[in-house]
Amino acid sequence: MxxxxxxxxxxxxxxxxxxxxxxxxxxxPGTEATPPAIVGEPDKLYSKLEIELRGIDPAVLKSYTWFATTAAEHLGIELGKCWSPRKAHHERMTLLKSVHIYKKHRVQYEIRTHFRYMNFHKLTGSTLDTFLEYIERNLPEGVALQASKTELQQIPEHLRQPPEQV
Structure with a gap:
């Protein structure tokens, strides 16, 4: 042993x-073990997490939205509004078929970008980090994710007391 x-x-x-x-x-026997003291800063609080998804295929975006909301339910995160605009963003490029002449002969290429937005409310810092890492690791191909978070902070000391004279 x-x-x-x-x-x-x-x-x-x-x-x-x-x-x-x-x-x-x-x-x-006769010895006492003291647990190591956990020293650190308190966990941050976030009021809102806004996620913007961009992709070419709206069905993939809808499926990924379902995945993210299901993951949030399992973690106990309060779900806010999930929505998408009706129209996609169109980007068109017009090119000549020929290099030198035949200006009337052109080809148009189009890229449609679909958007999806999700809001989550009342998160702690550790839960938010875990949730974001999980959904970022499972992000499908062709989908871009942009997350913005709103942190809750205490009111500064000089603003807590009302002014003596107005």
């Missing part, structure tokens, strides 16, 4: 070896 622990300590990085020794010390 002791040989197994030594090989584990040699194979594991230093942080796991120290955790292993802490747990071993905790099991010995």
């Amino acid at each position: 002791l040989q197994l622990l030594k090989t584990l300590r040699l194979r594991q990085p230093a942080r796991f070896a120290s955790a292993l020794s802490n747990t071993a010390a905790a099991t010995l």
Whole structure:
């Protein structure tokens, strides 16, 4: 058993070896293990997360919207408004068929970009980071995602007290 622990300590990085020794010390009678103090800043609060999706195929956007809203429900995130404009954004390019002459002979190419918008409300920083990473990793090909978040902050001290004279 002791040989197994030594090989584990040699194979594991230093942080796991120290955790292993802490747990071993905790099991010995007469010793008390103190849990490591979690020191850090408090979690941030966000009032709104706005997601804009752009893509060529509206069916893919609709399917991905369903995926993102289902993931939000599983994480307990409050869902806001999900909508898309009726018309797509058209970008047309007109080119000559011939390089030198025949100006009347032209070809038109068109790209249609469809948009979809989703809003999520009342998020914590850790939940927001987890949710964004999950939906970004599962983003389908041909879809662009842009996220903007609105953070809640405390009112500064100089604005909390009303002015003495107006």
